[in-house]
Amino acid sequence: MAFKIYTKTGDKGETSLIGGTRLPKHHIRIEAYGTVDELNSFLGLIRDNIQEKELFDLLIAIQDRLFTIGSHLASDPEKDIKMKLPEINEEDVLILEKAIDKMNETLPEMKSFVLPGGHTVVSYCHVARCVCRRAERAVLKLAENEKVEEIIYKYLNRLSDYLFVLSRKLTVDFKANEIPWKPKV
Secondary structure (H helix, E strand, O other): OOOOOOOOOOOOOEEEOEOOOEEEOOOHHHHHHHHHHHHHHHHHHHHOOOOOHHHHHHHHHHHHHHHHHHHHHOEOOOOOOOOOOOOOOHHHHHHHHHHHHHHHOOOOOOOOOEOOOOOHHHHHHHHHHHHHHHHHHHHHHHHOOOOOOHHHHHHHHHHHHHHHHHHHHHHHHOOOOOOEOOOOO
């Protein structure tokens, strides 16, 4: 028999965490890992437009890290679950930092904020950056009352920086215009 995607167990507005705990679908924990999942989908859109193998491979690795983060957020921190979850660690943050530094070496100096846009994939980067910031805020809100590993919000913080620099790199790669923000005063 084929696996059915629907279980009907969420029809009354609750969902299960890894470990069996049931929570309302509006719970901040669900919001946090749902936003990480949304971010992962936007990274898929970016990746679908990338030809450069090294960048493509890094985006796959980032998506893997986001699934790892999602699995930690989808687990009840109060229960000892039987499932071994993949780990996220400081090395994952360092990979992002090295990628940021490498891209920055070839980019023009920033002299002002830039308006998002210029090319579709650049816009996807800016949308992903904003979703990443929202995920970070949701995780930090969750961490006010429940145990959340610090590396999770550290990774999300660095990932939003990475996505901004990636938007600038892709602006150059796609020969798009980077439009500086000129505030009207």
